[in-house]
Amino acid sequence: MLALINYYCHEKYFNHVLNAAAVAQRKFSNDPIFSFFHAYSTLMQDQIQEAIHEFEMIKDRRDMSLCTFMALVFAEKKRPNPDRDVIQELDAKVKEDRKSATPKGLYYAGMFLWLLGRNDKAREYIERMIKVSNGSREGIILKGWIDLTSGKDAYAKKAGKYFDEGLKEKADVFALMGKAHYYEYRHNYSGALETVNQVIVSFPGFLPAFIKKMKLLLTLQDWEQTVDAAQRLLQRDKNNLEALRMLALHSLCREGDITESLSLLSSLVSNLDAQEPHSPELFYRMSLAFTRVCGRNEKVIQQTHIMVDRAFSQAQGDSDLATELGYQLVLQGRIKEAMKWYKTAMTLDETSVSALTGIIRCQLIEGNLEDAEQQLEFLTEIQQSIGKSGELLYLRAMLAVKKRRSQDEVTNLLNDAVDTHFSTLQGLPLGVDYFEKLNPDFLLEIVKEYIALCPPPAQGQPPAPQLQHCASVLDTVVKIVPGLLQGVFLLAKVRFQSGDIDSAQSSLQHCLDQCPSHAEAHLLMAQIHLLQGNYKLSSQSLELCLSHNFAVREHPVYHLIKAQAQKKMGELQEAIQTLQMAMILPGVRRAGASAKSKNKKVELSSADCVSVFLELAEALWLNGEQHEAAKVMQDAINEFSGTPEELRVTIANADLALLRGDTELALSMLRNITPEQPYYIQAKEKMADIYLNHRKEKRLYASCYRELVEKLPSPHTYILLGDAYVNIQEPEKAIDIYEQALKKNPKDGALASKIGKALVKTHNYVKAINYYEAALKTEQQNFLRYDLAELLMKMRQYERCEKVLQEALAHDPVNELPLLTDDCRYLVLLAKIQGKVDKNEDALLSLQRARDVQAKVLKRVQLEQPDAVSMQKQLAAEICGEIAKHYTSLKGYERAVKFYKEALVYCESDGKVMLELARLYLTLDDVDGCQQQCSVLLKSDQVNEDATLMMADLMFRKQDYEQAVFHFQQLLERKPDNYPTLSRLIDLLRRAGKLEEVPRFLEMAEKHSSRAKFDPGFNYCKGLYLWYTGEPNDGLRHFNKARKDNDWGQNAVYNMIEICLNPDNDTMGGEVFENLDGDMGNSTEKQESEQLAVRTAEKLLNELKPQTAGGHVQLRILENYCFLATKQKANVEKALNVFTEIANNEKDHVPALLAMATAYMILKQTPRARNQLKRVAKMNWSIVDADEFEKSWLLLADIYIQSGKYDMAGDLLKRCLRHNKSCCKAYEYMGYIMEKEQAFRDAALNYEMAWKYGNQTNPTIGMFKDILYMLALDLF
Structure with a gap:
């Protein structure tokens, strides 16, 4: 019970302390400590007189007197008018009592001082208590708590050993909770969770352990389990405040479900009223995070306002509460009321920096720039003593914007604001405090200021440097608070302006799925469609926007996008009318001022305003109204004179000059833009474009970029110059410039990457590798590891590549999404490399690791980057597909099926996976499974060639000959020269015993093209038909015509080798017909013919260049069949050793087992041959090894016939004919x-x-x- 009371005291749940103490008083009536805590909780709820009365009743109790006198001193000091004489008298009693205090008295006194936050004094009492009590366990545990919460690292580090010492004799809830806190302090959250679980098992009724578990799960960033823990907590305590707060935060931060979060927040407020009616600090503390993560939602702020207002009504002298009320009013746009509260806060505490900061914010919003500047100067001066403030730096940036100071100054202030703000979060685990201190609302304000500095995106232009800062901030906000749609929208906007259109569209779609009435998201989606040339879709987005929010008609950007779409569709008159409507809207003619309409603020940047003018001028010019266009341009010059946008007008004027064909005027306008001015780089790029595309002067084109480097030397301008050299086919000069840039900034990994890629383009691979490795040595550019590994793989330096990837993966387990996605990419590439060097088991392990990592990615991405879920699911499917391919190659068909099915869970419409699964079912002779997959695939892709072929194969198996031919006819009628299909058909017609049908298809191909007879594909198909119909010499001649072709050559050579080694299609190693042939089989002429054929086969083997591990095995087998064909014992034994090695390495490898059996038969070791063939006979038939199965069954049948086992031979022969009705x-x-x-x-x-x-x-x-x-x- 005492541990529970301590917990509530520590968390400032003083009414909970009161209730727990009352219960304990009834249960343990003789223990005055509970009476003490009853009085203490009464005091902390500002019922001072009543608390003093309760303290007076226990002050004479021996163990309680010291802590009670201390409490009476504290109570007297809390009075509005403390009596100094009484305080002196009580202090004297404390000193006197301390001399004769019992160990327990010292313990309670130390505990009381600790609860008041006086850790140093508390430590003195507890150390004395431990000394006089010969190492009291309770004292040691409390000392651990005192040190842990002292705020001094030197003490806190030692706390763990005190808790361990206190736990030696028995489990103690106070010690265990202390140990959990210690682990948390040391950032060992898993250890903390394990300890809390121990508390729950040992003390199942101790509610704080469940609360701590919930918070630790959040610290571990496992929202799913956090929510589960909160719900379990509510089952035990249906109105638990911490659980209600956690669920409300989850609804708001993760789900973006305002309705649910409001319901939970309302419940939290009413329960706070009921359970802690006199705890103003608790009301205040509970409100803070919600205010800052709600995206300024009016209803949420109403609830948090109730909480802080309730707190202020009970603690009207608290400056922080008044400041918070002011802040909430700023978020609601009620600036005048906010100013009053900030001034109230200053009255209560003249030194309140936060209140003064609030006043400055209001002054800036209302345009009182002089007053704001004076106050800012004052705060900036004292900043050295109070420490840097992100908010103060942001306000200085706001002032710089309003005073139209340079962009560099504003950007630097914003950068400092972001860095300072994030520095306060270092080491802070994810939790309620983190949400409050992260303050996403503040970060979004900074992002908006950054965006306002960025020019509108222009094709070919580099993204504004501020966008990188925006993306960095927004990535954090969206990761932590994905439910904050404004963050998702701004991220989409930043991605759009950075040129990452696909990601922007994905983020916007997520935004609109969550909130279909998001007007700005519809507007940006319309812009994206416009950029992609989807003008109708752009118009549809605008219509949707209008249907959800009619007020958008008063937004100039709506009209701007609409006009741009109309102009692109050739509707110039309509575009002009639309733009003229935009011109009369509020804000357009006041250079980016915010306009208000029906209490709604319209965000309008000066860049948008100038775009309206420039679009109108261009539309008028294109419509033949040159005079009107010139007037609009002059208005633009007047309107934006003295602003950064003035130069955009100049550049647009140059564009109009170009439309008139006056390149010299355009160039003279652009020459007037100087290096000190914004848009200088854009002006120079425009000049370069004129020189290259209008005047065809490459030398002057490059000189524009050289001048840029001279005037504004920076990595970016060097890169522009390098890119310019690439554009005019001077890559060597480009590389030289890139190298100079890298010397200036050796840690710029992106530049090293660019140089590396440029070197790869010029085939200077070794130098490219050196660049990547140099960049990696900076230890700041790890993202280049993948590029380096890919290049090494391309150069077939597999060992080095594997080393680079293993180094990238050699780190402690990670949980951050970017690191997990990197690891997954590394593992997939590593598996590819391991596959190339025949480390198939390692490759499979790497893929399985990749699958495990990708499972974590999918879990996190749904919360942190919901717009990237489909892409990550696709990757998960690809990994599962690769694992399945590995199992297929290892003949682990059942496991392969499992992984293909898992791939389809991620991407249910993936045609490639369906096809592979169908093939696998065919291999397993699961006809129904195969047919089902093919049917599903053909529903979505009726002309899928592979699925149609497979359906044809299935029909043959079912002996539905007409249906099978129908499928092939469909394909071949569409394209008679589809030789891959024709070759497949010939094989299937052979198996169906219908080879006489083949000539008509060959004739169709000949009629389709007069050059068919010269086509390698046609010759391959003709050769196949002739070989199958017992004309090997003619078949060989046609295969020879396909032999040198890239597509058909390898298969043609394989078939030619088989014909050379067995022209009459005999059963190699068989004895039945060999005995019948008698002497003819040993004729000199035949032997010479066979030797010639073997030599031809050996020559052909040199032409085989297998690309897969399986191909290399097949080549080894063929090479050793040449040894078999010599019939010489030494050669046959040599071949047998190779076949045995392959069979040992490759499980159930049918070709190797058949080859072994053939070798044994030639060596007259029939029993050994029979054993291998019986193994094959027990296996499931597969289309991949169909010919080898057939030859194995025939050879085993031959053995059985030789030994008179005709029934067994007959069964095998029927099996042959079931799978190949043409088996002669x-x-x-x-x-x-x-x-x-x-x-x-x-x-x-x-x-x-x-x-x-x-x-x-x-x-x-x-x-x-x-x-x-x-x-x-x-x-x-």
Whole structure:
């Protein structure tokens, strides 16, 4: 109970202390400490006399007297008119009592002093108490708390050991909570959470542990669990103030759900009234974060105003409360009322810097610049003693803007304001205090000032330097408070002005999804559509904007965008009318002044104002109204004279001169813009453009940029000069300029990247690598690691590339979104590299790590960058797809299916993944699964070639021949020379036993193009058909015509090698028909022919250049088949060793197992061959290894026939024919079995089928067929 009371005291929940003490008094009536805390909580709620009365009742209790006299001194001092005599008398009693105080008395006195924040004095009492009590455990624990909260690091660091010492004998809730606080102080939030969980297990009724857990989860940036903890807390304590505040903040900051947050905030206010009616500091503290994260929402500020107003009504002498009320009124635009409150605050505390700062803010808003400047000068002078203030620097920037001082001065002040503001957040964990101190509203004000300094985006122009500062600030705001739509909108605006149109559009869409009536978002979306040339979409966005907010018609930017769209669509007259309407709107003719309409302030920059003038002038000129255009331009010159925008008018005037064809006048206007003026760079770029595109003078074009470097030397101008040299095809000069820029700023990683890319373009790869490595040594440009790794991969320096990536990944676990996304990119690239060097297991591990990291990215991105969710889901799908490909290559088909399905969870309409999954189902012989995937894919993409091919394959398997051919006809009728499809069709027609259908498709291709006979694709298809129909020599001739082609060459060479090694399509290693051939098989002529074929195959092998790991394995197998073909024992054994090695390394590799069996058969080791073939027979058939499966089954059938096991052989042969109805050899074996079983008619029929599918080319089969028919006739 005492630990609970201490917690409430520490958090200033004094009414909670009162109630807990009252409960304890009833429960422990003999313990006066609870009476003391009852009196203390009464005192802290400003009921001084009543509290003194309660203290008087326990002052004579032995253990309580010392702390009670101290409390009476404190109570007397809290009176409006303290009695000094009484205080002196009580102080004397404290001193006297201290001499004879008991250990417990010293403990309570130390505790009381600690609660008052007097840690040094409290430490004296507790150290004495520990000494006199021989190391009291309670004293040691309290000493830990005193040191931890002392604000002195030297003491706080030692607190942990005191808590550990206090926990030696038994679990103690006060010590455990102290230990959790200690871990939190040391930024070990996981350790703190673990300790709090220990409290919850050991003391399940201790509510503060649940509150602390909730706050720690937020510190760990796990909003999901934080919300869950808050809801669990409400189940235990349905009106818990901390839980209500947390849920209200979540609704506001994360979800942007104003309605829900208002409901929770209202509940918080009413519960504060009920539970802590006399705690003004609590009301004030609870309001602060909401005011600053609500985006100036009127209803939210009404609630927070109630809270602070309630606080001020109870503590009318508190200057901070009056200042906060003033601040809230500023946020509502009620400046005069705000000024009154700030002045009240100054009356209450003449030294209040925050109140004076508020007054200056009001003066600046109302235009009292002289008064504001005087006050700012005063505050700036005393800043050295009070420390720098971000808000003060911002106000100085505001003053500089209003006094039209230089942009550099304003920018520097804003930069200082941001740096100073963020410096106050260093080391502060995410929590309620962080939201308050972050003050997103203040940061958005700074961002708006930055944006006001930026010229409107122009094609080819570099983004204004202020935009980088904006993006940095907004990234933080949107990450921490994604529910603040104004932050998301401004980020979109900054991205738009920086040229990142896709990201801007994504952010805007998120903004509009959350708030369809966001007028400014619709306006910016219209601008983006306009820029992209989508004029109708631009108009639609404007109409949507108008339908949600009719007042937008009074916004000049609305008319400006509308007119620009009209002009682009050729509606010049309508554009002129629209712009003329814009010209009469408030604010346009007062150079960027804010206009008010129906109490709504219209934000209008001077850049927007000048754009209205310039667009109108151009539209009038294009409409042939040159005189009117000139008048508008003159108005613009008069209106914007003396402002930074004056030079934009000059540049526009130059554009009009160009329209008239007067390049010299345009150039003379631009020459008048000097280096000291804004837009000088734009003027020089315009001049350069005139020289290059109008006068075709490359020398003068480059001289414009050289002059820029001379007058304004900076990395940016050097880069412009370098880019200019690139544009006129002088890359060597460009690189030289880039190098000079890098010497001036060696830590500029972006510049190093640019140089690196320029060097890559000029194929100077080694120097490019040196640049990247030099930039990385600065340890500030880690983003270049990826560029360097990519370049090393391109140069095939895989070992170096892997090292760079491993170094990038060698760090402690991270949680920040940018670091997680970087890690994911590194891991994906690392997997690619590892795959290239055959480290397939490592590659798979890297991809699985990438998948785990990407899961964290997806969890965070939904909260921090909701507009990037779809892109990150796409990456997650790609990672899963790559993992699936790895499992497929390892024959882990079931796991591959799992990962393809996971990929489809992320991107359900990804056609590539659907196709791969369908292929996998086909491999697993899951026809229904394959068909379902193909059907879904063909619904969304009816002309998908691969899916159509697969559907055709499925139809063949189902023996639905007509449907299969229909699918192919669809493809080939659209494009008869679609040779990849034709080659696939030929293979499937072979398997369907319909090879006689092939010639008509070949004829279609010949009719489609007179040059078909010369096309490598056509020759490949013709060669395939001839090979399959038993004409290997003709097939070889056609494959040879495709042999040198990039697309068809490799497959053609593979087929040529197979023909050379087995021209008659015999069963290599088989003995059944070898014995029948007798002496013919050993003829000298045949041996010479075979040796020639082997030598040809060996030559062809040199032409194979496999690109995949599987391809390299296939090449090794073919190389060693050449050794088999020699039939020499040493060669065969050498080949067998290679096949065995491959089979050991590659699980269930059918080609390797078949090759091993073939080698064993040649070596006459039939049992060993049979064992390998039986392994293959147990495997699931796959289209990838279809031919190898067939050859394995045929060879095993041959072995069974040799040993008289005709039934087993027959089953294998039927399996062959099920998958390939044109399998001549299977029919031949079946005929042989039937002959042996004296079923002569069946034997003749099978030999007839073999004769047919061998294209009647094998005389032996023809002879057997005829003899057996005669035998059958004799028998019947």
